[in-house]
Amino acid sequence: MSNITETILTAPDLTHLQRLEAESIHIMREVAAEAERPVMLYSIGKDSAVMLHLAMKAFAPGKPPFPLLHVNTTWKFREMIDFRDRRVKELGLELLEWINKDGVQRGINPFDHGGAYTDIMKTESLKAALDHYQFDVAFGGARRDEEKSRAKERIFSFRNPGHRWDPKNQRPELWNLYNTRKNKGETIRVFPLSNWTELDIWQYIYKESIPIVPLYYAAQRPTVEYNGMTVMVDDDRMRIPEGQTPQTRSIRFRTLGCYPLTGAVESQANTLPEIIQEMLLTTTSERQGRAIDKDSAASMEKKKQEGYF
Amino acid sequence: MSDQNDLLSTDIEAYLHQHEQKSLLRFITCGSVDDGKSTLIGRLLYDSRMIFEDQLAALEADSRKMGTQGQNIDFALLVDGLAAEREQGITIDVAYRFFATEKRKFIVADTPGHEQYTRNMVTGASTADLAVILIDARRGVLTQTRRHSFLASLVGIRNIVLAINKMDLVDYSEDVFNSIIQEYKSFASGLSFESIVPIPMSALAGDNILTKSDQTPWYKGPTLMHHLEVVPTHDSDRSASFRMPVQWVNRPNLDFRGFSGLISAGSVKPGDRIRVMPSGRESHVSRVFLDGDMEFGIAGQSVTICLADEIDCSRGDVLTGIDDPIEVSDQFEVTLVWMNDAAMQPGRSYLLKLGAKTVTATVTALKHKVNVNTLEQTTAEHLELNEIGVCTLSLSQPVAFDSYEKNRETGGFILIDRFTNDTLAAGMIRSALRRAQNIHWQSIDIDRTARARQKNQKPFVLWFTGLSGSGKSTIANLVERKLFELGKHSTTLDGDNIRHQLNKDLGFSDADRVENVRRVAEVSRLMTDAGLIVLASFISPFRAERQMARELLPSGEFLEVFVDTPLGVAETRDPKGLYKKARAGQIENFTGISSPYEAPENPEIRIDTTSLSPEEAAGTIITELEKRGLLRID
CATH class of the missing domain: 2.40.30.10 (Translation factors)
Incomplete structure (x- = not known):
């Protein structure tokens, strides 16, 4: 028996990260082979970072055969936009940015318009972008461990012509065989990270040295208390509540979104192992940092039915 | 868990290294809500710290509002996902849950237990390495236990955990436990399981889930969690013959041509001889690649393989080893x-x-x-x-x-x-x-092209579809007369006539209609092989069967002629008095009345019989055939 044969026969089982990686790559290649106009939704956060990294692997030494799409609400952290532009340039990829111009003109903002803001600048804007470019399949970075209604969602999740999700009418998904055939006007959201957990994501970022937005690391940043959260004053559009002046504190973010709606945590963690350590020792789940989920347990299910990712 | 937590707070890098080496086990839980399935999963998540404090607070609030455990936490609420399910207290789909210990990460497919959810269980089981079959100790082996075991075996699950739950309600009786095992094993001996591990437990009280229970001193086996951590995974036999379905041909530039896919069995390394199936072409592997060159690839990995020779290989082909060809x-x-x-x-x-x-x-x-x-x-x-x-x-x-x-x-x-x-x-x-495997096509010297050439024509099928009384046979008859005058060789297959002859054994049920059309389509193909033009008039109400007929013929040789007559008009004509009988309930499954007609979406030719006479309709069809180059009028 040659050495290499012996190495193969005695190699340890694949690790959970290796198996998750293989599954995600398989899903992406299947979409590339069967979709007419696929696109990858790139939200700049850590899940998107992992998804993009996997896409680069899946098609190496070539480039992923689809563009990236960023739906910009115009209220993202400035560091996110800088990071996005730098990453796309480094990797030599095509990025499409979509802004709901009508919403901007109407002055829709996260301070005055609450739920309507998310609806108009995110949900409606995403639908308009997909319709405009006629994308038939869109990759998203959602994971099943994020909350309860996602746990039941398929990896290939069909949307009717109005982009609505019908949880009662999902196709069975067997083995690693995906039925990608669409009816007229239907589109598919594909979630290659479905079976990853938050810890898997961080562990993989660590193992593969994947670049992430610096906002995930603790640093001294100007903050105010807003809506029951610690919010970073990212630019002069922030409406500072009466009686407060911005306080510089050592904070970081567990998720990234629109800065006035994203709660920071006080932290000193400025290396990846420290972030992971903090995450494992902390007792608050990830989505609590986002204002969107607070209404009711069933709120995400409702939003998803309406077309929110 | 506490050793792990110490490591987490004292040496995070060591902790991460340990966790990077974890393997993955996918399993399915089978049983109904009454067996305590959701409670069991909820407890596994809870005990392995996969529930955060804010979720716990929500869970406590929900437990008081909707729970069935009084002031205690109702673990079941943690896993019943969709709003409708939570209200009805049932699980209606497949949900995937995640938890991890220091040895393994687990993906649990949680599926409902009732017979009407067989498809959900099969879906969940298709990717599972192991099945946990729940049995209520008070009720023993039930019909559903047999069903779940059969389905698990059918889908290829080889490892079973028999979770004999609610032991607290039978006073942790060893006799009850043993008699259930005996009954189960006598039934399961007919199924293809490699291992069956029975565990006495109480999901509610936590007995033998994570830690050995004091209540079952007579039980010497593993706890559920321990067994899940050590059971061998589906993660394959490296010595099996290599298999990789090609998903994607990666050709970014002229210097690189690779075949990408997920290795489904065995291993592959540069230098290995492989075969491309079904063509059978052989080559050997020059590179195994992901984002860099790999020494080898094994089952479960997504890779890209380069071959030494420029041989034909595309998506859908399978790369295999040469020792044990597929x-x-x-x-x-x-x-x-x-x-x-x-x-x-x-x-x-x-x-x-x-x-x-x-x-x-x-x-x-x-x-x-x-x-x-x-x-x-x-x-x-x-x-x-x-x-x-x-x-x-x-x-x-x-x-x-x-x-x-x-x-x-x-x-x-x-x-x-x-x-x-x-x-x-x-x-x-x-x-x-x-x-x-054994029937081979007899190769024939005079082929369909030669036969058609001799007749100086192109063979094709005009497939007339439409309601009874729409005018299909009348129009087909006129078209054939015109073809005859032009010196073309043709034949007619008519629905009524065929049913008196070739298909006299068939009735009008959906299944028989399918078979009727299949035979006519096969006969049409033989006729076109003989070089003939075929005019087939059949109601042929289902799109699927017309599509089947279309696919039997070379592309461009099947023309669907939709003889479009509204039901009201056809019924007024009623040349054979059939609509009257159907309305009176004397004919079952009559198209348009008691059986559907699925109109063609994109017929090659559509004839509106309310605006064209049969003569005009025939003329339209001849013109269309000329336009398509199927008919040369000298």
């Missing part, structure tokens, strides 16, 4: 689990996806169906939702495959409806039919 066939015996409300009709054609290959498949016969509760085999005409049957399938082209028993990835397939695009069935290949 089989190739176009006819199979398979097990189908039917998953759609529209029943399976033998004779109808579907799309079949196996690996990265999609082909057309026709169910040629339903041999029997299996009662999922008693395992009894009975004859049947169709398969309804959630029914399981053994069938023979005929494919439009040969594909590379293994039996499902040998390899899930190269032996498992799905059937897809060609019109609604629904996933209709999960299929498992049992074997190729000997017929397909």
